[in-house]
Amino acid sequence: MISTKVRLQLEDIATRIAGGVSVTFEEMTLIQKWADRHTTVASMLRKARRKAQSANMPEGSLDDFLDKMDLGDPDPTSHLTNESSPEDLYNFFKQDKPEDWRNRD
Numbered sequence: 001m002i003s004t005k006v007r008l009q010l011e012d013i014a015t016r017i018a019g020g021v022s023v024t025f026e027e028m029t030l031i032q033k034w035a036d037r038h039t040t041v042a043s044m045l046r047k048a049r050r051k052a053q054s055a056n057m058p059e060g061s062l063d064d065f066l067d068k069m070d071l072g073d074p075d076p077t078s079h080l081t082n083e084s085s086p087e088d089l090y091n092f093f094k095q096d097k098p099e100d101w102r103n104r105d
Helices: 003-019 025-037 037-053 062-069 086-093
Strands: none
Touching: 003 025, 003 037, 025 037, 037 062
16 A cells, blocks of 8 residues: 555656656656556556657547556557567567566555
C-alpha cells in the first residue's frame, strides 16, 4: 500500500513528466521503482509518458482512446513498423510477465 505522502510525490512527478518539465534522475528512479511493484503507479507513468509524447492529442482520436483505456506502449521506438517479420509479430504480442506478477499490489 502506498502512503498518501508517497502517492502525492509520485503524482507530482507524473504530472511534470506529462507536462514536459524536466525530472531528476532520482525522481525517475523513484517512480520507476514504484511502477515495477504497483500497477496503479505503472498506469500513471504510462499515461504521463504517452501524454508527453503526444501533447496535441485531439479529443476522440485513436490515441486519445488508447490513452484513456491505458492500452499500448507509449514509447514509439517499441512500435512495429511495416518491415516486421512473423517472428517480430510473435515477440510483440508475447506477454512478458515477471515471475511475481500475481503478487503485485
